[in-house]
Amino acid sequence: MPQGxxxxxxxxxxYVQDGDQCWQCRARGVFRKKGITPLVGDEVVYEANGTEGTVTxxxxxxxxxxxxxxxxxxxxxxxFSLVEPDFNPQLLDKFLVHTEAAGVDAVICLTKAxxxxxxxxxxxxxxxCEAIGYPVAVTSSKSKSGIEEIRARLRGHLSVFAGQSGVGKSSLLNALFNELNLETAPISQKLGRGRHTTRHVELIRLPEGGWVADTPGFSSLDFQAIAAGELGLYFKEMRSRLGECKFRGCLHVNEPNCAVRAAVxxxxxxxxxxxxxxEFLQEIKDRKPRY
Incomplete structure (x- = not known):
């Protein structure tokens, strides 16, 4: 059976890419019964039938x-843009928590320099950003500064561009790869935030090897998949102090002899x-369970 x-x-x-051919496929009905949702980036087995196929x-x-x-x-x-919209450190830290939880390496890209x-x-x-311990690149899609640094980081990887609306993800990809011509839009002056120009997740094959995904922008994330006791593991500087607190299961808020609070x-x-x-810990404690 072919794979793509x-x-x-x-x-x-x-849409399943197999070599130079892309097949438009439906998914087997059994996936829904089993609670399986195929995602962009998934490697799948498929059956070809004429011009269409089925993901099996x-x-x-x-x-x-x-x-x-x-x-x-x-x-x-x-x-994350430096301006228009202004840099949002809290949202950046939310993204970093989610990438750490997923076991995915992160690169912080500051745009609109x-x-x-x-x-x-x-x-x-x-x-x-640098003090957190992640690679940081400062870019401008207009002047093309920092573009080559990002291009080098993409080579050979399966990468995703993620961030809130209007920070310039599509403009950055257009600057990286002239042939893409992705849709862009200016910041809404009335709302003070970006407009969604990317409406779905799509992987783009890179000529020098690797894949990159442009994604719809958004302004919020939740912590439904993260437990309160796990949160500290997804902050690098807290994880490095694992086991140094007096009490096992320390949440680093009110407990005595807390190594994290001492480091702060x-x-x-x-x-x-x-x-x-x-703030994130309180958000997790306050969340309502989903049934």
Whole structure:
């Protein structure tokens, strides 16, 4: 049976790339009964029938993200603009929690550098991101600065571009690959945020090897799949102190002799990062169960 990779899901069809040919497929009805949802990025077994096909099996995944819904990626390019919309460190930390939980490497990409007149502001945001412990690239789709650095990071990987609406994901991909011509739109001046121009997840094969996915933008994420006791594992600087707290299962809020809070007080963990952790922890505790 032939195998391929789902590169797009649209209107009930799964588009399976096998070599140079892309098959428009339906999924077997048994998937719904078993609670299986094929995702972009899935490697699948399919049956070809004329011009269409049927996905018969979803092969085991190496990773899975819920939002954006995509499988088997090994790298997330988290795209955040310096302005229009303004850099949002809390949302960045939410994205980082989700990529850590999925076991996916993250690269922070700061866009629209050409719109920031004060270089010290760029340096401030860059320093915040670098201190967390992730690779950081500062880019401008207009001036093409930083583009080659991102291109080098994509080579040989299955990557996803993710971020809120209007940060310039599609513009960045257009700057990277001129032949894409992805739709873009200006920031809504009335709402002060971006407009959705990418409406579905789609994988794009890169000429130098690898795949990259543009995804719809969004402004919020939830923690439905993360337990309160797990949250600290997805903050790098907290995970490195695992086992140093006095009490097993320490949530790093009110417990005595907490190594994480001591590191915050010593300036070894950024106070803003710790504050986001506390906010996320409360969000997890307050969530309503889904039935």
């Amino acid at each position: 990779r789902i590169v797009k899901v649209l209107a009930g069809y799964y 099996e979803v092969l085991p995944r190496t990773s899975e993200l819920i939002r954006p819904p995509i499988a088997n990626i090994d790298q997330a390019i988290l795209v 050409d719109l920031v007149p004060n270089i010290s502001e760029i340096e401030r945001v860059w320093a915040y 007080e010593a300036g070894e963990i950024q106070p803003a990062r710790y504050q986001h952790y506390v």
